[in-house]
Amino acid sequence: MSDLQGKDWRLEQQRVHSVVNVIEEKVKKITQNAGKVSSDVHEIRKTFWDDVTVNMEEPDDIIETAASIKQQAEFLSERERTHKQLNHHLKTLARLKNSPYFGRIDFWENGEKSAEQVYLGIASLMDELDENFLIYDWRAPISSLYYDYSPGPAAYQTLDGNIEGEMELKRQFIIKESEIKGMFDTGVTIGDEMLQEVLGTNASIQMKSIVATIQREQNQIIRNERSKVLIVQGVAGSGKTSAALQRVAYLLYRHRDTLKSENIMLFSPNPLFNSYVATVLPELGEENMQQATFMEYLIRRLDREFDVEDSFNQLEYLLNGEEAEEYSTRVAGILYKGSLDFKKNIDQYVSDLSRRGLMFRDLTFRGDMLISKKQIHDYFYSLETSYSIPNRMQIVKQWLLKELKRAEKRERTKGWVEEEVQFLDKEDYLEAFKKMQEKNRFTENTFDDFEQEQRLLTKMVVREKFKPLFARVKSLKFIDIPRIYRQLFEQELGDAKSLPTNWDSICSQTLDRLNNMEILYEDTTSFVYLQDLIEGRKSNTAIRHIFIDEAQDYSPFQFAFIQMLFPYSKMTLLGDFNQAIFSGATGSTTVLTDLDIVGEEVETFLLTKTYRSTKEIVEFTSELITDGEKIEPFNRKGRKPVIERVDQWKVNHRILEKISEYQKEGHRTIAVICRTAEESRLVFEKLKNEISVHIIEKGTVSYEKGILVIPSYLAKGIEFDAVIVYDCSQYRRERERKLFYTVCTRAMHELHMFATDDLSPLLEAVSTDRYALK
């Protein structure tokens, strides 16, 4: 063990100061440089046209002028780029100055004369002469030693092969404002002391980077480059989301020449989550990837005429519903519509549509039929069947555009047009005038040609009115997708064997909704999928890597659909089947439980250690689920969770008391988690008169430190210092087990559950010494 309080500490602190000096020198130089570049940019913008020779007399002159403008613009954009890079560099240096590094390893490579000291930070830093690394980026190949080994024989991979040697020292630092606040030498992986420090702090409203304490098994996930699909099944609080974000940073670093943040997409569980994770990558000096919820993606693609149910409303329905026939039909529908069997049936249906059954919409104008759906139908089916449906749709589209142009011409002679022309605004006349001028520039015509003007105005009026029609045709709205989707439930399906027994009731339930212009969440994916098969959709080639967080909430159909949308993407799926709150409510399969669906090049990782909650909370929550004994808590002590029985009329009062206690103890984010949105609203209405409290609803995009009231399913992925479960006796049904587990695992330090009724049967398997009953 080294002298961590004495000489070693002094030496290390001296080094920190000398590194900080180097940083300051660099900052000075770059600031000067940036100032110069900035004034260049300013100057070029100001004098842009002075340095351009503008001459439009002859065609040759025009070409020369264009070249001159281009050259000047390129010069400007080069300067702007440099300015941006220098600023980026300055920001990184500012971060390094505060905390230059968090780790050190001394590695003696086989065949070398001495060990090299490798200091790890969020970015690399060279010495004044740009010869030696003072800090290595945590993502550099050599840095993996820090995460993968304890002192002893160690190796790391480079492009040139495996480098072997001996790690003589592994040291960790906590440095703030250039001062060492903590320093630990570690024997086993990333030492407990450092983790203790990090995990013992308060919950934050934004996720933190875990770069200094990434664990070995997390590092395997972060640096994996072999597999096309990487699946992480990790228990609650095992660092799946953290690992995912570090992985994004790692990939951006490794492939910095080819991969940019806009090539990476994260599907997140709810809008709140987006802001929760938003600071991690910028903290690491990287830009955020694209982010959306899958539902947002689907809604953008759905016909606006529909009233679309979202995933949260579907869950509310499942939570509130009673086991009536309508309910069980719906559950069976959800199960089947998420399955690959249903997808197969849709594929078969579309292949039949190639010969018959497609439906179209009339194209009408001012109440007159221009082209009827029958005409479109006949035209479509007159085309060669060897062409795919989307190809034929393109031919139909071209035909329709031509027909529309003809109709547009015919329309110009109609009486209504002349009338409209007379009522045109001054601006319209002006526009016509400009157009005429343009047109007549190379001719002898003059504008006072009244007839010409009238003709142009007529054209303008009709064009304007036809615009929506052209737009409809261009976006293939002449295909009646809603009816085609509806038809799927009105006829025999190809593979009847896979259909659930109550398929007929499912069909009539679905049709009722569709006829009402409502679309249920379970129909959204299949609807858009069908639409894509018919309209043809160019796959997205820009996205090269997809991350799906909370992957357990995706059905196999949804996952197959995402694969189809992003065929060139690698995928990282992160989830926990014990938190499958959506499928838990219906018992359906999810991507995580049905792993074979993804085929080859798949690698699966298991994370069984959990870091979020105290040991006592983990010991309680792991008894709520099967196989919970495999979950390994991190050894952080706390109080046992409490279940407090309380009369309904007293519960709000007790919540207030509990909140006040927690606040006195220093907890900063306290969540009162309710089962549903409605319950959250009721509780919020009661509490808000007494204390400052925020409510989280499905559209909420960010939150602040303090007291929150939040429905169970929106707390997914997020954590709080203390969790108060509004009424745990309400989670009674087996299908709510995973929801209850998810709710309780949000707590870092304290978990307090009120029970206004009998204890839930879900607690039967939990030993009574795992919680305190009041």
Ligand SMILES: Nc1ncnc2c1ncn2[C@@H]1O[C@H](COP(=O)(O)OP(=O)(O)OP(=O)(O)O)[C@@H](O)[C@H]1O
């Ligand atoms: N290696 C680590 N070092 C420090 N903290 C860590 C580490 N891994 C995870 N954590 C912390 O544990 C908590 C849970 O992490 P995270 O939210 O990434 O887990 P998760 O597996 O996505 O959780 P869940 O599925 O329950 O939402 C966070 O506070 C995170 O900072």
